[in-house]
Amino acid sequence: MVYIMRFYTDGACRRNGQPGATGAAAAVLMKRGGGTSSWFKKLPANPRPTNQRAEITAIIIALQQALVLFRTLQTDPRLDITIYSDSRYAVNCMNEWVYKWCSNGWINSAGFEVANRDLIEEASNLDDQLKEEGSVQYKWIPREDNQIADELCNQVLDDLEC
Known part of the structure; x- marks a missing residue:
């Protein structure tokens, strides 16, 4: 049996990399019946938020939720x-750079x-865990x-500015 998960992710940052920057990340799971489940996170002020940190954080959210969902299943399906x-x-x-960076000592x-090493390593570790249960693709x-x-x-960022 195969358990299919399709996530859409996005990260955004206002005043990208500047003092007072705010960032947010979101992941949306598309359900078979047409509904969605969504998760989001405000980026911490330190290190300073950037668009790239927000985008990687969004992928981390999706990977974390995929693991949570997998662990709640009563069966042991192959993940897709x-x-x-x-x-x-x-x-x-x-898809590409993390493998080179690992072998180059993160240079x-x-x-x-490598910029954003902390987040990329976290995403890579989650990716490794999920790949033990099936396949993970990034498109x-x-x-x-x-x-x-x-x-x-954008809704999260709007709420932060209120």
């Missing part, structure tokens, strides 16, 4: 998880420590195809 993101950076981190091609989608997660992120 797809995480959609409109961030090429986040998708490339999970990027310019010779510096880039255009922003216009990610409106449900984008709207949730």
Whole structure:
């Protein structure tokens, strides 16, 4: 038996990387019957929020929720998880770069420590756990195809500014 999960993720940051920046991340699970479940998180003030940190945090939320859902199942199905993101950076981190960075001691091609290493390592560890139970794929989608997660992120940011 296969248990299919499809998540749409998005991260956003207002005043990206600047003093007073606020960031949020969201993950939306599309249910078979057409409904959704959603989760979101406000990014902490330190380290300073950026769009890239928000996008990776959104993937972490999806991975965490996939693990929670898997652990509540009464059966032991094979997982088939797809995480959609409109961030090429986040998708490339999970599909390609994380493997190179691990083998290079977390040094990027310019010779510096990888930015957002803390979050990328966390996402990679969750990814490893889920891949023991099946497959996890990360797919880039255009922003216009990610409106449900984008709207949730913006709603969280709007609420933070009130």
